[in-house]
Amino acid sequence: MIDTHCHLDFLSDPHEALLDAQAAGIHRVVVPSVEVSNFSRVRALATANPQVYYCLGLHPCVVLGSAEDDLRRLKEELAVSLADPKFLGVGEIGLDHYLPGLDRMAMEQVFHAQLRLARDFDLPVVLHVRRAQDLVLKGLRRFGIQHGIAHAFNGSHSQAQAFLKQGFHLGFGGTLTYSGSRQIRRLAVDLPLESIVLETDSPDIAPSWLSRGESNTPKQIRGIAGVLAELRGVPISEIEAVTSRAAAAALSRLPAEAL
Template sequence: MWIDTHCHLDASEFDPDRADVADAAAAAGVTGIVVPAVAVWNFDAVRTLARQDSRCVYALGIHPLCSAAAAQADVDALRREVTASIGDPRFVGIGEIGLDFFVSGLDAEHQTWLYIEQLKIAREFDLPVLLHVRKSQDQVCAQLRKLGVRQGIAHAFNGSHEQARRLIDQGLRLGFGGNVTFSRARQIRRLATELPLEALVLETDAPDIAPAWLSDDQFGEQHKARNTPAEVAGVASVLGELRQLEPLALAQAMWRNSVAALPRLAAFADAMAPAGANPADNKS
């Protein structure tokens, strides 16, 4: 019924119980999990995970937090891996890529170079992108426009209404996860309520950004708790309350939006889509 459009299920935090975590997600009604890579060294891990677990699909890319160690050889390796994976139905896009101007010590110029090179690969293969956008909304969107990339997800979106509209106008969907469950997150909750429904998708970013019920809502210490893909069902419940939507109607809309953002998901409609969802009908 629910699809988690951003979950690092390959992360070491899940090494002791990964299969149990995936089963718990299925028991919570999570029928699909998108697992993005973060660097060349985990391309094989996300691909193998997706091939071993029918609930998972994967993306390949180099995360901005891994940009310091990335050079032209890594970009070349990404292009080779994309070429090798393009015939794999479980390969759905380029990600996680983007810009992070929040974390200190990262070279903004090098990050931008790496981001642009990966956008070029997305454009070359006509693939959507899974974007990391942290204190960088305007710069991320500017490069999308410049290079003509018009499909994908800005994950864990936390910008202004105007920045959201620019990304939406560029063809992107915006990912909402654990942050929207905090009562103090007024701006994020306002965006989740006021933006067009067709612009939203659900995610967890597990093991990070745990929801309020796993955290301290007063102080927002969500990073002290391990998040899991099962929690996307709770995120959906909060979003449904904010938008006054019944679960099935919300699930159908989130599936349609996810397919619009990541078209290769359509191949898994029989296994992942909620009853009555039609990916071609993306109405709010």
């Protein structure tokens, strides 16, 4: 199985988290970056660990300020990374209209600049989208981006359909494990399983069974898959097989045989 979204470099012990994941049958972990300063950390983790892959991008909640320098660096790093088989795409990028106090104009400019890079380098994108689904979709259409993942998906049914129509896959994780997440649970049951990828977003969005203070790590993918299997009324083996194939379809540089 694969954790399609894990901030491994923010975990207290990435090495132990990977060993635990391996033992639980999670053989692939995709690590997005959030700012220029962690590009080398995510790449180093991928280089040192056969099961780790990475993306490079500027997160909408992290980056602002000297975006021009950051975008120039990102462009250089993307060009260099094309030769790296562990490199998968541009991410995590997007729009966040949930957190207050962020400069939405600047955020959108940085997002569009990165969509342009994804288009020019022909790379999939990993998206962070909060309360801005329609604007993100507009950007994807404008730049003709047709592959990637809308991570921690939390939009409506019709927005979900619009992402699928655009060629995107939708990421589901810890939020799915809470019985109160009615809208997200309904979506996860109604959508074609082929359109769903699993993620922990660790260390964020801990599943319901972790106690406060217990850290969220990639091994939780198995429990998340179990919840999805129960909600959809299918065997967990089917969830594993189909969502792993979906991840390879969404992130086209991911070697299929490695799943």
